Amino acid sequence: MAAEHAQQVREGFTALYGTEPDGVWAAPGRVNLIGEHTDYNDGFVMPFALPHTAVAAVALRHDGVLRLHSADMPSDPVELRIADLAPETADGWTAYPAGVVWALRQAGHEMPGADVHLASTVPSGAGLSSSAALEVVVALALNDLCGLGLKRWQLARLCQRAENIYVGAPTGIMDQTAAACCQAGHALFLDTRDLSQRQIPFDLAAQGLRLLVVDTQVKHAHSEGEYGKRRAGCEKGAALLGVDALRDVPCDGLDAALDRLGDEEEVRRLVKHVVTENRRVERVVSLLESGETRAIGPLLTEGHASLRDDFRISCAELDLVVDTALASGALGARMTGGGFGGSAIVLAEADDVPALTKAFEDAFTHAGFTAPRVFEAVPSAGARRLV
Ligand code: GAF
Numbered sequence: 001m002a003a004e005h006a007q008q009v010r011e012g013f014t015a016l017y018g019t020e021p022d023g024v025w026a027a028p029g030r031v032n033l034i035g036e037h038t039d040y041n042d043g044f045v046m047p048f049a050l051p052h053t054a055v056a057a058v059a060l061r062h063d064g065v066l067r068l069h070s071a072d073m074p075s076d077p078v079e080l081r082i083a084d085l086a087p088e089t090a091d092g093w094t095a096y097p098a099g100v101v102w103a104l105r106q107a108g109h110e111m112p113g114a115d116v117h118l119a120s121t122v123p124s125g126a127g128l129s130s131s132a133a134l135e136v137v138v139a140l141a142l143n144d145l146c147g148l149g150l151k152r153w154q155l156a157r158l159c160q161r162a163e164n165i166y167v168g169a170p171t172g173i174m175d176q177t178a179a180a181c182c183q184a185g186h187a188l189f190l191d192t193r194d195l196s197q198r199q200i201p202f203d204l205a206a207q208g209l210r211l212l213v214v215d216t217q218v219k220h221a222h223s224e225g226e227y228g229k230r231r232a233g234c235e236k237g238a239a240l241l242g243v244d245a246l247r248d249v250p251c252d253g254l255d256a257a258l259d260r261l262g263d264e265e266e267v268r269r270l271v272k273h274v275v276t277e278n279r280r281v282e283r284v285v286s287l288l289e290s291g292e293t294r295a296i297g298p299l300l301t302e303g304h305a306s307l308r309d310d311f312r313i314s315c316a317e318l319d320l321v322v323d324t325a326l327a328s329g330a331l332g333a334r335m336t337g338g339g340f341g342g343s344a345i346v347l348a349e350a351d352d353v354p355a356l357t358k359a360f361e362d363a364f365t366h367a368g369f370t371a372p373r374v375f376e377a378v379p380s381a382g383a384r385r386l387v
Helices: 003-019 092-106 131-147 152-167 173-181 225-241 251-259 265-289 295-311 315-325 350-369
Strands: 022-031 047-058 065-070 080-081 114-120 186-191 197-201 210-213 330-336 341-350 374-375
Touching: 022 131, 022 173, 047 131, 065 092, 080 092, 080 330, 092 114, 092 131, 092 152, 092 295, 114 131, 131 152, 131 173, 131 265, 131 330, 152 173, 152 341, 173 186, 173 330, 186 265, 197 265, 210 350, 225 251, 225 265, 251 265, 265 295, 295 315, 315 330, 315 341, 315 350, 341 350, 350 374
Parallel strands: 065 114
Antiparallel strands: 022 047, 047 114, 047 186, 065 080, 186 197, 210 341, 210 374, 330 341
């Protein structure tokens, strides 16, 4: 599948630009198992990579020109002068790869020019990190072709800068690190304060389990205001509590912290979510490490309740997935990603998958919602060179 996709993108490059690419690279979308809206609070996250990838065929050029084309958005290549790249000037999908070139250059790396042809199987607007996949695949290709020698975590940081400053979306570091650093068969336990990481074995099939992604088809966008408002509220909470970040509020100090916040009701709810969510990540890690995978289900569900009731970023479609999953025998379910639409994940016994899939379809039809897209998420490889 990956080889076939790589070949198609390579052929697409040649048909478009009339030359062979110097190579072909892939970077995946991700599911976040647990640890939501903790990354910009210096907290813990636990994503794993999807088999869905953004694939880029790239050739260097030496005239300071960047040409970008996507097989998913048929049009002529967009041509940009690298010296003219400036934050928040690019439109649409080209902002992600252009932002990466801008960030690399800003960090002092010579960018001679490149032709890029991309194609992605990561659903966009589904909360599965399609934009980070685009950023990381281009960063990895340029790192290799320009011999920059940057480490994966450094590429992730540069991609985050591209997204924060060039694109203008105030996201954390999780998605870029997931795309750059995940490994097949594992979830990535990441401390977003110092970027230390541990690969946690996460082989669901071996235990007769499945993790379903239910894409509600409700589109979300991070540059829109609600994500930024939550982030600002968390930063206000940290400031009021006199800590660098909410990561520094221990779970057993939560009640005292909430008391100190007095009548700052909105901030209190945000703080409660972040502090309890960090604790949930630690508990999920320890359960997985002791082989008790089924026991993580209730923690996923608790995480959803916290995002719905305290952080307030769920929506009717995501809640319907979770309620339907639990009523149909799933072990646990929660929304994943930034929220306000996108996807939910459902942990279930393998034998229950057909009944669950039907239950989601029926529930969505009954509610008058657009049919969801349901697929199994197998923990897959992070970014890599394919050809
Ligand atoms: C989005 C952001 F890009 C991440 O940085 C993270 O904050 C996530 O929402 C919520 O956990 O995917």
